[in-house]
Amino acid sequence: MGKLIKGKPVADAITLEVKKDVEHLKQNNIFPKLKIVRIGEREDDIAYERAALKRMQTCDIACEVVALPAEISQEDFILKLKSVNDDKTVHGILLFRPLPKHIDEDKVKYIINAEKDIDCFNPINVSKVMEGDETGFSPCTPTASMEILKYYNVEIRGKLAVVVGRSMVVGKPLSMLLLKEDATVLMCHSKTENLKELTSKADILIAAVGKAKMITKDYIKQGSTVIDVGINIEQDGNLFGDVNTDDCLEKSGLITPVPLGVGSVTTAVLAKHLVKATKLSILY
Incomplete structure (x- = not known):
């Protein structure tokens, strides 16, 4: 008989370490912040968003959601994503994919700075995963x-x-x-x-x-x-x-x-990556 291995103990262990890091950062007046960008109302996106918000709250990490209409034009989406990326109070960005078919990923995948790209959308981070370079962010x-x-x-x-x-x-x-x-x-x-x-x-x-x-x-x-x-x-x-x-x-x-x-572990990894991105922001 096989054994079910659940994600909660893994997520709890990661979350405990993240909370310690967040507390230390805040003691030094550094306040980690995540921004989630969602286009449309896909059920799986909303379910993940809900879980991510709950995890960030548990870790005492600020989190905001930018919910955009499914019919948003590529031009307007690019402007919005650039605005999120340029916000210096934001340390990490999660963009839900796949994007709608009318938005060309090749036109937007470099917009999020690699240092804020905590779910590996920017090709720089993709390349680092291929090379085994741990300075980037894997999905x-x-x-x-x-x-x-x-x-x-x-x-x-x-x-x-x-x-x-x-x-x-x-x-x-x-x-x-x-x-x-x-x-x-x-x-x-x-x-x-x-x-x-x-x-x-x-x-x-x-x-x-x-x-x-x-x-x-x-x-x-x-x-x-x-x-x-x-x-x-x-x-x-x-x-x-x-x-x-x-x-x-x-x-x-x-x-x-x-x-x-x-x-259940994915959102804990997201929080861990956000902390890593926050620390990177201090170096750059």
Whole structure:
């Protein structure tokens, strides 16, 4: 029987360290501040926003939300994002993605300063993730996955890690983070041939493909660690991951649930990155 490994203990440990850092910064008259920029009313964005606001409040970090209409023009959006970026009281910026189709990410991805880009949108930070340069910011969700693996003492070095998903938000950066820890990494996706054959060899399986309950017990190796990064909201409002947890639980060694898994750690990583950005602002 596998063991459910929840995110709360991991998030609590990170939050405790963040609170200590925030207290020290405030003693030196430095007041960390996060600004969240959201376009439209996507349910998953609003759910993450709510969780982020709660985490920042717990950490005593100031946080403001800039909610923009879904139909905002690219020109107006660029002006608003530049205004947020130029605000010297703001240390970190979280921009929800994907952006609406009428906004060209290539035209806006350099607007947020790399030092304020705490969720890895600016290509400078993307490059640092690829190079293993820890002075930048890796995306919060992949980083949360790594925090879970480390907290629960999952052996990574030399192990075969299979990542199902190739997005720039999760799959690709997570693969780089695993490589940095000396895992042997295989990146797959929804169009990979013989997917079950490949994933069933993984010591660590990361599901980030965006298909509810796609990963069943036939996809996993006996005793493996399964990290479910998927967030799928059905019409009735219920939340499911990419893994059929009930089906995989007995065969896995360790497995994260959805909800209460990776998502609960992501906001703690966001707070940790905000503190890091605040410290960087002192240096520049």
